[in-house]
Amino acid sequence: MTYAQERAALLARNMPFGPDRRAALSDAADGWLIELLRAASGGDDSGLALVAIGGYGRREMVAGSDLDVLLLHARKRGLAEVADAVWYPIWDAGVKLDHSVRTVAEARAVAGEDLKALLGMLDMRHVAGDVGLTEQLRSTVLADWRSAATKRLPELRESAQERDRSNGELAFLLEPDLKESRGGLRDLVTLRAVQASWVADVPHSRIGPAHDRLLDVRDALHTVTGRSTDRLVLQEQENVASALGLLDAIALMRSLAEVGRTIAYASDITWRRVDQVLETRTRRFRIRGTAGKPAPRTPLADGVVQSEGEAVLARDADPARDPILVLRAAAAAAQAGIPLSPGTVDRLAASAKRLPEPWPDAAREELVRLLGAGRPAVAVWEALDLAGVMTTLIPDWARVSCRPQRNAVHRFTVDRHLVEAAANAAALTRRVARPDLLLVGCLLHDIGKGWPGDHSVVGATIVRDLAPRLGFSEADVEVLAMLVTHHLLLPDVATRRDLDDPKTIEAVANAVGTVENLDLLHALTEADALATGEAAWTPWRVNLIDTLVERARAALSGTPVPISSPLTDDQRALARDGAIDVHIGGAESGDSGTIVTVVSPDRLGLLATVAGVFGVHRLGVRSAVTETIDSAAVTVWTVQPDFGAPPDAAVLRGDIVRALDGSLDVSARLARREQAQVQKPGIAVPPPSVHVVADASDTATVLEVRAHDRPGLLHRVGRALSAAEVDIRSAKVSTWGAEAVDVFYVVDPVTGRALDEARAEAVRKSVLDALD
Template identity: 55%
Template sequence: MDPAGERVTESVEAQGHSYAAARLRLLTEEAQSGPPRRAALARLTDQWLADLAADAARATGAGGWALLAVGGYGRGELSPRSDLDLVLLHEPGDAKGSVSALADRLWYPVWDLGLALDHSVRTPAEARKTAADDLKVQLGLLDARHLAGDAAMTAGLRSAVLADWRNQAPQRLPALHELCTERAERQGELSYLLEPDLKEARGGLRDATTLRAVAASWLADAPREGLEEARTRLLDARDALHLVTGRATDRLALQEQDQVAAALGLLDADTLLRQVYEAARRIAYASDVTWREVDRVLRSRAARPRRRGLLGRGRTAGAAPPPERVPLAEGVVEQEGEAVLALAAKPDRDPVLPLRAAAAAAQAGLPLSLHAVRRLAAAARPLPVPWPAEAREQLVTLLGAGESTVPVWEALEAEGLVTRLIPDWERVRCRPQRNAVHRFTVDRHLVEAAVQAAGLTRRVHRPDLLLTAALLHDIGKGWPGDHSEAGEVIARDVAARIGFGPADVDTLALLVRHHLLLIDTATRRDLDDPETIRTVAETVRDTSTLELLAALTEADALATGPAAWSTWRASLLADLVGRVAGALDTGALPESADSEPTAEEERLAIEAARTGGPVLALHAYTEEEAEGEARQQALGVELLLAVPDRPHLVARAAGVLALHRLTVRAADLRAFDPIGEGPVALLSWRVSAEYGALPEAARLRADLARAFDGSLDIEARLAEREAAYPRRRGITPPPPRVTVAPGHTSQTATVLEVRAHDAPGLLHRIGLALASTSVTVRSARISTLGSNAVDAFYVVGKDGNPLPDARAAEVARQVEAALR
């Protein structure tokens, strides 16, 4: 080697040694970490590579070149073991091989220091073409940063790549979204993994980078609040992981979490995971919101040309018509695929609005818009304690929506509304579960348990208690000691806070305290031992609580993970529940026909008997008037209706209420003869208006009269209304279930129990189905618990007696088939 070459080699080696020493000092300085260290490491590397490139260019005589940092290095973020992502640009043609020689003098010193290197050598045209063919290359070039050489060449490529990205965004962004979805399916959700990949899992660093790319397209932008802080937290965790392991890894393994936590100055591994999970949730939520906005913009652009041919007079060519707003609930509408607040909604005057909006969105299978959630978080007044009945009802409705509950709950949680509603939630939020059987954090497990419980509501008489118990059963895991014992105390407080009555508070506390009783007993005790059955029976007290506990046990296991539930476990649980049920005394359902009418009810019945027409009265309910069992229903208006008994009475009356957008929360039906001239049916309905305003009594009475005389076509009117406001999305609820209650429930009638998803006109359809079987409804108990209708109909045959067993079973099958 000639002396000049030797001097260059010595200079390169000296520069490498100097860089390596400075790098080591930087990485071992405890005083400097996080963003300052990453930026300092990037600056140090920039200077080394720039000097290296300048020496190499002088030695090779290369001209017309530029060295670029791309990817994470391009963003000026270097973790201790990050790759150096470099692109060497050059002008077309390299007859003398100077660019190749330049590249060798750049890459080999990097390799000699043992640094990971991802490199390429291209002309600007080649770089642009490669980016057009390879989405990942294009994403990397969006973060290109000049290091050395011809700065104008770098600027030209950056401008061209950015312009290409914006021009191609309508095609590129759907492909990018598909890549993100596939990656999430492979890697899982960072915020729930015990050993998460900080980069590739959903909500990780790769998704944060993707949001930058979407913003660069100018089509949509991510919600920025807290996003940079979340990304920084994940980068800090990855830095500490690199230093602890000495490897370029993104996998936060269990055995390294305590060391990583210590390196970050955190208390323990659980604290580390909780911070990582919080950051991942912020990024994942921002991603969901952003991709919805991208989809909305692209759909709007695709529809615009078709609108031009349909423009009305006075509309600007190409302008989109105002977006359709379909009512969902009072103060909540659907617009462009999201649940948003109505223009007239007043969050500062309506403390129930956050829960009503969430319930309406989940029931419709829609996301709750970011703007709506933030407006609710900023303006909504706190709920009074105890909650009004409507608030409790809306919470149960939200929990009963099944899978669509999860994204709506996440939206509420992202803006702090969940902990505002249930302060005890803060202790379980993002709390990891160090048990391989569990798929989720404690808080997500509780929500998943409610999702699973929503599919089991047909098995129980009180789905509202089942759903609430599912949400609270592990709430004690945020406290020291036995989580079931701590949870019992918390559940009792929360249940009272949200407005359950004393008896229901006791039941919820029992369910939380003993949510492991059945599965532990079924799998660990001798079921042939009478003492085993006696102990369980004494704990659960009655069959109603037993059925709740059995459904909660299954929902808990299904939400935990595949290892927690199996056919074998299900059979053991069913065996235990059957034995305990046999050992318990079952109570009879009260029959309203045996109760004496009030003075007002008797007055209305007498007037109806004399006039032959419907007579009604409306009474508003207040919180003070609702006591005992009545507190389980939404408060609103009680409608008393007296009418001479006739066929199809329940169906027609319920149909009129549905036409007037009145939701039946509870109802009693009784019949008696007030003046000896024939029976009068007395219907006591507790109703609430679907969108706030109640109908005029005179108009309601007129429609009832038309329904009873046959001049009002209820089915056609309901069909017209459904067509005017089609539900394009929504949950898929469990199928309806109609069963015959045990014979001892009533001595004078057959009791049919109907459990179904509540919907406009449901009671009307039940009434029609019963009428089609030629049975007579003697009395009824109607209740709506969240999104579930739980109704009991006392029916008799043409002879006025209870139905024979075979006939009763056939009627139940016919009604269930009609409802399906």
């Protein structure tokens, strides 16, 4: 049986994914190469050796692995014939091969110059032939690596950091690269190289199970796709989860998040140790006689000291007798801007237990101190969370731990997002009367995402149970519940409602109740958005939210609410009977988008026509407001290019004028573009929804449209509204990832008032039909 046949038989045997399967695939390859070298050398393999390197050398063969083989030699004659006799049968069998032919000196020289080649050779394993050659190369490469470690380890670290910058973090990506992402297989190779340098030890107990799990996922991915890919794309995640016996893709990605975070944390520990050793070596070289002196220990808190740049427990500290010590140590480390030592994390984890309920005031204060440290709190929390401490202290945390968000808007898992939000809030505590409520509110605002249902409503229920256990008073519990319930209120209202409508301001003021609560919610909104991603906190959204908060504060304070016309005096002055005019840019243009002011005789379908031109030019619409002055309509748009630079202003202006005078068929242009846009296979798009928002306005009917974003979506909706013979007073347009949420304030064109219930329902159905 050939290797290809034996390999196929092994894969068809449906062996469980794991070390035994990988070892069997490696053994099959070994047996074949032994036979090939024996045949090629005529039985005389002196001066010849086949060496497995890289993943094959580590016996990590999976379904799509290639053979990474070095033919090592000490011969001058007949070498080419031997090499051909080994390589050609492999190629003929269709097996992927990464090969090289070198002497020991040549291989040593390559390892000295090429870091990637060196990493592969550090994992070399003798397969066939002269074992002495393999041992000679192994010993020289290891000796060279160890002697040059002080110089080459920084090079290795820079290579790892560049890879991280290019490939993102495995734990938090929608479609991670199992090999190249931070926390992936390449980081494990790097850790093996550090271990081999003898400069620093690697926390093996933390990464062993993570390593095996990551290889299992890679093997399953190769098996279900039939390709040697390392990118775990969305459409394959359910299949891979099924192959591994997991419940669904969420369970798979949750498992990968834990694996990626474990490996990334082990990398951080290892590189910190490397830095300490290299710094000590440099210091001893510069200052003679310092060797053997103990590192100074500086007190940080009761039972916690600083030593060699880490927070450690004092010699007489006993976490078993002092249950608050874990929070005190965490807060002290974060406030000092240093990590907890791995040994301290292990000691705290071994003794961690649930605190008395309600928590003592000192425990709650240490939690707030930890969160209030800002950015350093993230690493401290992460270390304790991976060790299981946080789920012991706060059992509700288990439901969100490593839970993926499964959308392109969020850049972190739920638990990491919450910690990031709290870290962001630390910089905003001067803006609120109760910093403790802000910090804890940020930590818990998405706690409901671990349960079915509306996470804001579920989260408030959880907080009403959890916050008293943390020692908060009844009044404080209600404030925290309000923050969780309404943590999306400000961005939702600001981007989807008319801020000049008194009903909008009244609704927000009633929801928050007090100016102090409004300030808390405003700060939480900013911290949450910054933790979500760049798209959640753009200048455009900031301006809208600030305006909403200013007006809600006035309403709560009993002062006149500042209401302004949606148009500036200059924009109103542009209106004149019978003229079509387009102005691009202005003082309002900037990072939030380009302002386009369109003046035209008032008519139904105006918004749809102009929106269609923007769609043709790949301009995303952020907002649109309209005011009718005499017989002219002035519509002010805020637009941004989907990608690249905005189109030429003269071309855009010309197309808008042509579309308004009927010489440009916008619908036909958009239809051709939509037909050319190919949707990714295997991605289910939920159906669009359209509903009438009750009680959102006393002067207009509010329609909210939710749909998968696509070219011409706003044009399609606008045409349906014009066909229904209603006027669009204003539009709020938002895009979150691939989802559009568009809100339209519509009125009867004759009366200028909101539609009656029957007509509003008819308009809703017309828009939905147009989208279907």
